[in-house]
Amino acid sequence: MISWKNLDTLAACGKLANVKKVNLAEAMTGENGAKRVEEYCVPMAANLKYNFAAKAVDGGTLEALQALADEAQLTEKYAALYNGEVINTGEKRRVLHQLTRGQLGEAVVADGVDKRAFYVGEQQKAAAFAKKVHSGEVTNAKGEKFTTVVQIGIGGSDLGPRAMYLALEQWAKQNDTLKMEARFISNVDPDDAAAVLKSIDVSRSLFVLVSKSGTTLETLTNEAFVKDALKNAGLDASRHMVAVTSETSPLAKSSDYLAAFFMDDFIGGRYSSTSCVGGVVLSLAFGPEVFERFLSGAHAADETAKNPDIMKNPAMLDALIGVYERNVLGYPATAVLPYSQALSRFPAHLQQLDMESNGKSVNRFGEPVSYVTGPVIFGEPGTNGQHSFYQLLHQGTDIVPLQFVGFKKNQAGMDVDIQGSTSQQKLCANVAAQIMAFACGKKDDNPNKAFAGGRPSSIIVGDQLTPEALGALLAHFENKVMFQGFCWNVNSFDQEGVQLGKVLAKRVLAHDTDGALKAYSDMLDI
């Protein structure tokens, strides 16, 4: 029997607060540090590893975290989720994104439809369509092949798919599987669409319109923008557009689209990269086989997340350490620092995933919670960040926990040997060095050159950023965020906080304003 309780009502939470704190700098010094790097390492799906040696935890902390996991029933709640219970209580919806990549538990049937079969069916539709585009069976009116795919979507219909595309673009080029270049239009700022349209050959471009409801104002506006451009180029827009939407949306049966692919209300936008929201554009860009490999990595990570033993469940462990850092140690932010240029937009995706899921002040029953929930998430790729905001991370007055990601091999297969090492070796050397600099710091007689240390980090390490590794990485964070939401007892799957701005924006556009809102509207010449 699952019971949904606030974090601060759990006995294990009180115990966790009283566990002896670890002196990280001390723990990571000498042979004990080496031992921690060996031992505090949990295998992940797709040959990734989650290494948390440089987190301020030890046997005592881990015991308390395991007790918290057990008492908070994290495993049972995850099972309830993937077995189809209505976990998104605010919107009265199931939460089924894991089913887009595999069957984890019981068959989930809704309105007489097996949902796994439904998602697989849509994925196969997308695969078949992509193959027709690649083979030239589906072409523009002149019979020319499409060379570019442009996703039109915002939020979850943009950040995840865009981050995934960028993550695999160079890998695909190197492995001769880049079928089409992808571009993305998201912002209602007309300069966004204008810039993309000026940079492509619209006559050879296929547009993927993504909106679950079919009513997202930004996306419909950008669709109209693109249709204008197609028309001005003398092209028939309906031969250049497909839709990704829900079966009940106004777009679903429209003749304006070459084809329509479906998701449903059980897939939240920020969790939709593995549904056809990501599937159509990624299958077109890389081929359906690559997308399937990506899904298999994600599914393997979902399976790993079932394990009730935190030392065998990296997503759960990562989540619990984050809760410890947030609620016991009181750190307000987390930085995500991939040492991989391919992951340049992965932090922006995680920013939505995490902050939109757990940036809540009420629990799943709508009652205010009396503890902090989701932290601010930000990040940029290393080594770039080292020459930017790392100064504050090393010597600022606040401690910011760090999530590193690194790979032994690069993607593009080009490298250069300078001063006795390759670029890739320099990249990896830097991430190793940073972890130790943050953890142990350095004494110096000049306080301006001293480093306090004690700044915790973990690292996810892989051989190479392949489609499987990317899928596993994505699902790891989705599951981490889910487990943290369970700990905080919030509903990680709604986003009521985005509504008020929409309502007020409509009032501004209808000139139905007064007071300060009218004054701002006047100032902006609306």
Add this chain to the structure above:
Amino acid sequence: MISWKNLDTLAACGKLANVKKVNLAEAMTGENGAKRVEEYCVPMAANLKYNFAAKAVDGGTLEALQALADEAQLTEKYAALYNGEVINTGEKRRVLHQLTRGQLGEAVVADGVDKRAFYVGEQQKAAAFAKKVHSGEVTNAKGEKFTTVVQIGIGGSDLGPRAMYLALEQWAKQNDTLKMEARFISNVDPDDAAAVLKSIDVSRSLFVLVSKSGTTLETLTNEAFVKDALKNAGLDASRHMVAVTSETSPLAKSSDYLAAFFMDDFIGGRYSSTSCVGGVVLSLAFGPEVFERFLSGAHAADETAKNPDIMKNPAMLDALIGVYERNVLGYPATAVLPYSQALSRFPAHLQQLDMESNGKSVNRFGEPVSYVTGPVIFGEPGTNGQHSFYQLLHQGTDIVPLQFVGFKKNQAGMDVDIQGSTSQQKLCANVAAQIMAFACGKKDDNPNKAFAGGRPSSIIVGDQLTPEALGALLAHFENKVMFQGFCWNVNSFDQEGVQLGKVLAKRVLAHDTDGALKAYSDMLDI
């Protein structure tokens, strides 16, 4: 006589802490809110405005902030800086980036050289070179014009120039002044350079190598990477490269470059966009006249920053409100939210500018401070962010102050009318709506749909993002960060926090490691 004192030793700081707090939601409701929008608006350079109506301040707060500005001698310290005193005490350097765009005070002479004349001379050299490239006087070996300029640099040699380029790229296309497309290589990850090189015609590309010291490992590595590529394409690298460096660097007199342009130790990397670090690439991309317009906007903002009256000095006011939010109200982060796709990387630049300058724990005398200094800075363009992390900003458990930026007109001159309004109107309506939603919130019987409000923001508004407006915006934030550094009594112009990582990375590459550092190196196969 200037005296450098810690913030918490100032009488005005104690008074500020005791000023009656403003109930923002109440203050912004009704006609009083409209009045605030009218009155709490300070003109900036280049026809921008700084509107702080939605900040939790009132007459009493402003009086206390003015007293703090006076007691902290912000105006006097700024004058000392632009008159050439050694403000960067840690590195014993003057701080002269403002001189790259205009003379603000006395002539600054160092080693017998008038520094303003020196910076103008280098800018003119860059302008003359750019004109030769544009006219075809400088070409590749085949006599073909260069079409692409590629900046190789990291940190301040990358983030600022890249953000500035992206900010004006569409404007320049629309105004027929895009002379060359620009690309940027920064990360030591070899996939970064590989991706850029695969996307351009190297035979028609001019590379700008930027390293003040001439020893930045990432940049030299990427230079070697590019030279390899040029060589493999049968090209003479020295006909495709220019250097931006200091006169004393090993690059300065090398025959490996077509030309060399100089900066000096008085220009910090993160403050170098208006020096030839930005000037060469931006003059090549947009033409020298556009770069001059950009400088004139920055200079006008620098002039405005001289005013001791905070109601006439937006940078100083912005700085002081930030200090109030950080040290009195206790907010740990600030989000930068430009409602302009052109400013997509402006937050990443500000992240470096702010966090590297003021993420310090010791004052300018090397003594630990007992108050918090620079906050975490993050941000993405609106409306994209609305569909991402705004959930946490609206309903999360922490309050994050917000810095909006918006323009009445777009850059590319393309737009579409949907549902009775243009994209640009929708964009502006959204920013107005967000400010009010954050400030006033909304009551609701369902606590999950309620918004507490009281979340402070300011907005910088302009007519259009022109070169002048961009220059003014850049200088505004540079000056804001400088004034905050004065308040916190830190040295905003050094970055000792980046050193330890470099030292340890070298040890890893030399295989001179033990303990945990060796274990991490092994794990990463270095």
